[in-house]
Amino acid sequence: MLHYLLKRLAAIVPTIFFVTIIIFGLQQLLPGDPAVILAGEDQDPNVIAYLQKKMHLDEPLPVRYGYWIAGVVHGDLGESLRIQQPVLGLIEEKLPVTLELAVIAMLIALVIGIPAGIVSAVGKDTVWDYAANVIALWGLSTPNFWLGILMILLFSVSLGWLPASGYVSPFEDLQANLAAMIMPAFVLGNAIAAVLMRHTRSAMLQVLNADYVRTARAKGLDERSVVLKHALRNALTPIITLGALEFGTLLSGAVLTEQVFSIPGFGKLIVDAVFNRDYAVVQGVVLFTSSVYIVLNLLADLAYFLVNPRLRG
Amino acid sequence: MTALLEVSGLRTSFKLESGGEFAAVDGISFSVEAGRTLGIVGESGCGKSVTSLSIMGLLPKGQGRIAAGSIRFEGRDLATLTPAEMRALRGNRMAMIFQEPMTSLNPAFTIGDQLIEGIRCHRDLSHADARAHAIEMLRRVRIPSPERRIDEYPHKLSGGMRQRVMIAMALSCEPRLLIADEPTTALDVTIQAQVLDLMRTLREETGTAIILITHDLGVIAELADEVVVMYSGLIVERANVERLFALPQHPYTIGLLGSIPQLHLVQDRLNAIEGQVPTPMTEIQGCRFAPRCPFAADRCLQAAPPLVDLGDGHSAACWRAPLEADAEIELVA
Numbered sequence: 001m002l003h004y005l006l007k008r009l010a011a012i013v014p015t016i017f018f019v020t021i022i023i024f025g026l027q028q029l030l031p032g033d034p035a036v037i038l039a040g041e042d043q044d045p046n047v048i049a050y051l052q053k054k055m056h057l058d059e060p061l062p063v064r065y066g067y068w069i070a071g072v073v074h075g076d077l078g079e080s081l082r083i084q085q086p087v088l089g090l091i092e093e094k095l096p097v098t099l100e101l102a103v104i105a106m107l108i109a110l111v112i113g114i115p116a117g118i119v120s121a122v123g124k125d126t127v128w129d130y131a132a133n134v135i136a137l138w139g140l141s142t143p144n145f146w147l148g149i150l151m152i153l154l155f156s157v158s159l160g161w162l163p164a165s166g167y168v169s170p171f172e173d174l175q176a177n178l179a180a181m182i183m184p185a186f187v188l189g190n191a192i193a194a195v196l197m198r199h200t201r202s203a204m205l206q207v208l209n210a211d212y213v214r215t216a217r218a219k220g221l222d223e224r225s226v227v228l229k230h231a232l233r234n235a236l237t238p239i240i241t242l243g244a245l246e247f248g249t250l251l252s253g254a255v256l257t258e259q260v261f262s263i264p265g266f267g268k269l270i271v272d273a274v275f276n277r278d279y280a281v282v283q284g285v286v287l288f289t290s291s292v293y294i295v296l297n298l299l300a301d302l303a304y305f306l307v308n309p310r311l312r313g
Numbered sequence: 314m315t316a317l318l319e320v321s322g323l324r325t326s327f328k329l330e331s332g333g334e335f336a337a338v339d340g341i342s343f344s345v346e347a348g349r350t351l352g353i354v355g356e357s358g359c360g361k362s363v364t365s366l367s368i369m370g371l372l373p374k375g376q377g378r379i380a381a382g383s384i385r386f387e388g389r390d391l392a393t394l395t396p397a398e399m400r401a402l403r404g405n406r407m408a409m410i411f412q413e414p415m416t417s418l419n420p421a422f423t424i425g426d427q428l429i430e431g432i433r434c435h436r437d438l439s440h441a442d443a444r445a446h447a448i449e450m451l452r453r454v455r456i457p458s459p460e461r462r463i464d465e466y467p468h469k470l471s472g473g474m475r476q477r478v479m480i481a482m483a484l485s486c487e488p489r490l491l492i493a494d495e496p497t498t499a500l501d502v503t504i505q506a507q508v509l510d511l512m513r514t515l516r517e518e519t520g521t522a523i524i525l526i527t528h529d530l531g532v533i534a535e536l537a538d539e540v541v542v543m544y545s546g547l548i549v550e551r552a553n554v555e556r557l558f559a560l561p562q563h564p565y566t567i568g569l570l571g572s573i574p575q576l577h578l579v580q581d582r583l584n585a586i587e588g589q590v591p592t593p594m595t596e597i598q599g600c601r602f603a604p605r606c607p608f609a610a611d612r613c614l615q616a617a618p619p620l621v622d623l624g625d626g627h628s629a630a631c632w633r634a635p636l637e638a639d640a641e642i643e644l645v646a
Contacts, residue, residue, distance in 0.1 A: 125375070211411060212419040217371055218411075219431040219482065220404035222397075233421040309466040310420060 001305065001312055008298055019290045020072065023283055024065050033057070034277035038081055055081070055279075068283060077287070078280030080273070087284035090269060097167060098265035101188070101258075102250035104181055108189030109196055109246070114239065116193070117200020121208060122227055132197060139194030148187045148260040155183065165262035184261040188254050192246045199242050203235035210234070236307045244300035251296075252289035315388060316344035317522050318368070318490055322382035325360075325367045328375075337363040339546040340382065347489065350516065350523040352537030352554065354530060354569070356590050360546040361526045365492045368524075369409050370399045387489065405435040408483035412495035414475035418467035424451075424478050425463035428485060435486045450481040453518075454511060473504035480511065487519060494526045509535050530569055534558065539626075542566050545590055545601040548620060552627040562629035564606045600632070608633055 035051035036043065052058045056067055071078055077087035120132035156164035162179050170177040207213060208231050216230040255267035266285060273281035305311050325338040338360040345351045353361050366372050367379055370391065384391045386407060391399065411417045419427060428447035432438060438446065444463070451459035454477040467475055476496060483491055493512065497505040513536060516523060525536055533540055533554065540557045542550040542565065550563040561567045568586040588605040591597055600606070603613040612632050620630040629635075 211413050211416040214371060215411065215417045215427075215479070215482075216419065218369060218403055218409045220400045220402070220434050221430070222400060225430075230419050230422075234419070307421060309423075310468045 005302070008301060012294055012298070015294055016287075016291060019294075020069060020287060021065075023286045023290070024068060027279060027282060028061065030274070030277065032277050034081055034279055037277050068280075072287065077284035080278055080281045082273075082276045082278050082281075087280050090281060091285060091288055094264060094266050094269050097263060098251060098267075100170065100177075101181060101185055101254070101263060101265060102247060104185035105188035105192065105250055106243070106247050108186055109192035110243065112189070113193035113196025114200050116197040118204055118227065118232065120197070121201045121204030122223075124205065132201070136194040136197045139190050139197075142191070143256075144187050144191060144254070145256040145260050147190065148184065148257055151183045151187065152260070165260075167263050180261075180263075184254070184257050184263055187257050187260075188250060192250075195246065196239065196242060200235065200239055203238050204231060207231045207234045233307060237304055240303045240307070241300050244296045244303075245293075248289075248293040248296045251292050317347045317387065318345040318524075319385040320344065320364075320368070320382070321385075323364065323367060323379065323384060324381040325363050325372065325377060326380040327363075327377045334380070336380065337377070337546055338367065341541075341543070341546075341548045342382075343541050343548065343551065345490065345522050345524060347522055348516075348520045349538045350525055350536055352533040352540040353524060353526045353543060354528065354533055354540060355543035356528055358545075358590050359543040361528075361543055362494055364543075365409065365494050365524065365526055368492065369403060369407065371403075371409075401435070404431050404483075404488075405486045406488055407490040407492065408486070408488040409492040409494065410476070410479045410483045410496050412498050414472050414479055414499060417479055418475055420467055423464050423466055424470070428463070428478070428482050431482055432485050446485065447481075450485045451478070453484075453515070454478070454481040456481070471504075473500055473508065476500060476504075476508055477511065480508075480515070484515060484519065484521065488521055490522045490524065492524045492526070495528070496525075497532060498527070498529070505532075512536060530558075542569070547601060547630065549602065549631070550627075550629040551620070552625075556625065556627055560627075562623060562627065562634040563602075563631045564608050564633075565602050566629075600630075 033048075033052075035048050035055065035057055038051055039047045049058075056064050068078065075088070077091070079086050080090060083090075116132045116136070120129040123129050152164045155162045162183055163176075165180075167180055168176040204227075208227070210231075212234075213226060213231050216226045221230075252266060254265070255271055257263070258265045258267040259271075266289065270282065270285050272278070273285065321342040322340050323338055323342070324336050324340050326334040326336050328334055341360075341364065343351065353364065355361050363372070363377070366377070368384055368386075368391070372378065379392065386402070391402075394402070418424065425444065425447055428450065429440065429443045432443040432446055433440070436443070436446075448459045448463055451463060456462050456474060456477055462470075467478070470478065476499075480496075496512070497508050500508060509532065512523070515521070516536075523536070525532065527533060537554045539553050540551070541548050542557075542563065544565050550557070550561070550566045552560075552562075557566065558570065561570055565586070572586065586605055591601060591604065597604070598616075599612075599614040600609070600617050603609040606613065610632070618630045618632045618634075620628050621634065622628045623635055
């Protein structure tokens with residue numbers, strides 16, 4: 001177990017190194033010169049040349065990569081060109097918002113998706129199964145922004161129960177914060193719940209036919225323990241992987257949903273940065289979210305040990 | 314004295330994809346006395362396992378159902394019991410062990426968890442007492458150092474050890490009836506002998522009646538008192554074990570006996586019964602074995618022979634029974 005953990009941790013370093021190369025390389029493919037964008041409407045060649053020099057844009061690619069990576073190693077992700085703030089500061093500012101949204105959305109997804117998957121597997125080919133599948137199909141095929149707009153129309157405009165947009169810090173006013181978060185979180189969670197439900201259903205169908213489930217029934221256990229203990233525990237592995245990956249996606253920001261509900265999270269930060277060729281911000285945020293992804297993957301693998309004793313050796 | 318288990322006219326049907334139903338078990342009757350061992354023998358697909366799942370109430374939901382007949386256990390008709398009453402019997406008064414020890418234990422729980430869970434499901438014991446009982450059961454099935462083994466996960470145990478755990482689990486609440494569905498088929502030959510030996514010893518210690526389901530007549534000879542031979546969902550012959558081996562009456566039984574390798578004979582090939590078991594879906598008028606039977610006559614193709622009593626508790630479903638001695642020799646040679 002310890003050996004495995006060390007091996008996995010050691011593998012993170014080269015993975016992140018490759019990620020930095022990809023992030024940096026892809027960025028160079030973006031058309032447009034940040035110096036030109038920054039120079040404003042006058043396009044003074046002297047200003048442009050000065051800016052290019054300041055940002056090392058006149059130097060060869062590997063050297064520029066070297067400057068960036070040296071900073072990253074020292075915990076310096078650079079500075080935003082546009083708003084003249086350290087990238088790390090921007091991440092610190094947006095992270096709590098995105099994190100809260102992601103956690104609530106994930107909770108909604110888990111609470112809906114897993115029970116729905118279990119019910120539809122246990123009641124395969126019954127009304128419950130069909131209902132769960134129709135709802136999942138709806139969840140999968142509904143665009144987030146559209147569902148978001150419809151919810152705003154219903155709950156904010158027509159019923160006036162919830163604010164249409166805006167963000168309030170939970171430390172200022174928890175109730176207002178939750179009121180602002182619940183709709184975007186539901187929109188995001190709804191789509192993930194559908195995916196989780198489908199996977200839970202198929203994993204459960206597989207284990208419900210397993211010999212050990214028949215053994216559990218032969219012992220005289222009630223259906224509840226057979227399904228929730230003997231079957232679910234074995235069906236969890238694929239669901240954990242999927243949950244971790246979906247959570248990683250949530251943490252990298254929900255561009256459209258944040259836009260619809262005017263939530264100042266990662267999604268909005270990245271989109272603004274890309275449009276403004278704000279290289280340092282794009283690189284910093286993508287590197288951060290990739291690292292989060294990698295760590296979540298590692299955590300998912302570690303969670304396997306909890307549910308699958310065969311891995312403990 | 315009434316029998317412990319009485320199955321009469323049992324017909325178990327399964328749904329077909331196309332809509333209809335077919336009978337995997339088509340009207341069989343037998344009984345098991347307390348403390349006795351009944352062997353059910355036949356090829357794959359003859360309905361042996363379906364019979365045992367029908368008794369245990371473990372037919373796959375929505376697919377299989379008992380369409381006719383009755384199963385009486387300890388005098389009670391199982392069809393009239395509620396699901397909760399049935400659960401109270403399962404694992405308690407009647408228990409079952411399965412063919413595949415490698416997959417029959419849950420890989421996510423220790424064998425102790427799985428044993429204790431079954432014990433506490435039927436006995437009002439504290440966790441500590443149930444654990445002590447579980448260790449005792451593991452000792453009884455000859456698992457070395459059970460105090461340590463109880464906390465291991467199934468993947469640490471060999472197939473033979475896992476089957477011992479399954480037997481310990483099945484016997485932990487002292488069932489009156491144990492159904493063993495191909496208990497040794499998945500095991501190595503030496504382990505098979507050990508497990509059979511263990512079952513024999515435990516039967517003597519506990520007085521549990523056993524239904525032993527197998528395709529292996531060698532296993533039947535080791536353990537069974539009486540034998541039922543099944544073919545394509547029907548019972549074709551029933552006798553006590555000595556009589557069945559000495560004077561088989563149904564051509565199918567004779568064929569099965571003929572396919573056992575014999576050390577004193579030099580054989581290039583083992584005798585096999587030509588052809589295959591017809592699936593229960595095939596409509597056969599007359600005797601279901603007739604297409605493969607070397608003795609089949611016109612009469613066999615026209616009407617199915619009933620199971621007739623030949624005396625001494627021996628019965629067979631063949632128009633030619635009782636067979637003349639020379640016909641028997643002709644087939645076995």
